[in-house]
Amino acid sequence: MCSSDLALTVIHFPGHDLSISDLREEDELEWDSEEFTDVETIIIAEYLKSNTIVKRLDLARNQITDDGARALAVALMENTALEYLNLESNLVAETGGNALGRAIKVNETLQYLNLMYNAIPSAAQQDLRELWTRVRQGQLGLHLQ
Secondary structure: OOHHHHOOOEEEEOOEEEEHHHHHHOOEEEOOOOOOOHHHHHHHHHHHHHOOOOOEEEOOOOOOOHHHHHHHHHHHHHOOOOOEEEOOOOOOOHHHHHHHHHHHHHOOOOOEEEOOOOOOOHHHHHHHHHHHHHHOOOOOOEEOO
């Protein structure tokens, strides 16, 4: 058996599959309302670290909490391709919001970040707004409630 026969191609979760080829070949991943949790998000984040293909990632209306947001933040610190990240209507709270804020300081390619309808407290949202405005020099693209 050659090593390519052992390559991971699909990760099976209860109720859905995560195709590894999508992570490697698609520049736009639309996984809105897929019931993804932190587990799927952490796997996606690991692939994003070195991925130069994916430019848009939509994970709106899933079940992503601070753990998933922190994993995405770590990936954003290394990723040089992602321009659009939609995490609207998840369960991200202050810890995840703060981690994404740290990533904003380092990442230079992200132009759109949607965190509307999460559990990020008002003060943390204000910090994110100020950080985005300072780092992105007033560029629009951050969406909070």
